[in-house]
Structures are given as C-alpha cells and as structure tokens.
Amino acid sequence: MSEFGERLANLRESRGWSKTYVAKAIGLSSMQTYANYEYGRREPDFQTLNKIANLFNVSTDYLLNGNKEEHKTADLADKDTVFTYEGRQIPPEDLEYMKRLLRGGKQ
Known part of the structure; x- marks a missing residue:
C-alpha cells in the first residue's frame, strides 16, 4: 500500500x-x-x-x-481569520449571530 x-x-x-x-x-x-x-x-x-x-x-x-x-479546516474562533461578504468585513456582532445560527441557535 x-x-x-x-x-x-x-x-x-x-x-x-x-x-x-x-x-x-x-x-x-x-x-x-x-x-x-x-x-x-x-x-x-x-x-x-x-x-x-x-x-x-x-x-x-x-x-x-x-x-x-x-489541513484546510479553520475554526471560527481563530482571531487571525477575517471573514468578508461582498468584499466587506463582517462586523463582529454579525459574526457572533452567524456562529449562534451554526450552533442551532444555542449560545
């Protein structure tokens, strides 16, 4: 093998x-x-x-x-990662909201 x-x-x-x-x-x-x-x-x-x-x-x-x-994986908690949408950085409060959605609405 x-x-x-x-x-x-x-x-x-x-x-x-x-x-x-x-x-x-x-x-x-x-x-x-x-x-x-x-x-x-x-x-x-x-x-x-x-x-x-x-x-x-x-x-x-x-x-x-x-x-x-x-490895390609990246944790959303990684502080060096910048997330953008339509060329603009996602505000921290929106990013927190997205994280909650990904967790199924859990804190």
Whole structure:
C-alpha cells in the first residue's frame, strides 16, 4: 500500500465510512475504483483528487505529501481569520449571530 493509499484509508476509517460511501460521495460509479486508490493500484486524476480532499476536508498537499499543517479546516474562533461578504468585513456582532445560527441557535 502506498503512503497516499494509507492516508486515504486512515481518513476514511477515522470517520467510520465504507469504501462504497466514499466512492458514491465523490461521484465514482464503482467502489472498486476508490479501493484501488487505497491499495495503491491506481491514482486519481486531479478532479477526483480535489473531490477526495474536499470530502475529507484536507488539502490535496496533505493527501499527496502528508503535510499535516496544510489541513484546510479553520475554526471560527481563530482571531487571525477575517471573514468578508461582498468584499466587506463582517462586523463582529454579525459574526457572533452567524456562529449562534451554526450552533442551532444555542449560545
């Protein structure tokens, strides 16, 4: 198994997903195609690689090279992150309102 395949398998297993689920989620018609990525028998094309990265919420660099610091996730609590809408920064009070909505209305 390749390092790429091991990363795929670890990401999938950590979420409790089946190979069939992942294959369907990224638009593959066959689970075997995805399984071959994990087994190192095939490599996905760029478009499929991007779909896999988006599904697992990691960067393509992480999938290909294992660079963990390249994960795409960002916490809304990160004070260095600036959120904008239509080119303007979202005011802090609106951002707090959005956070409450994302939590399902909970404080």
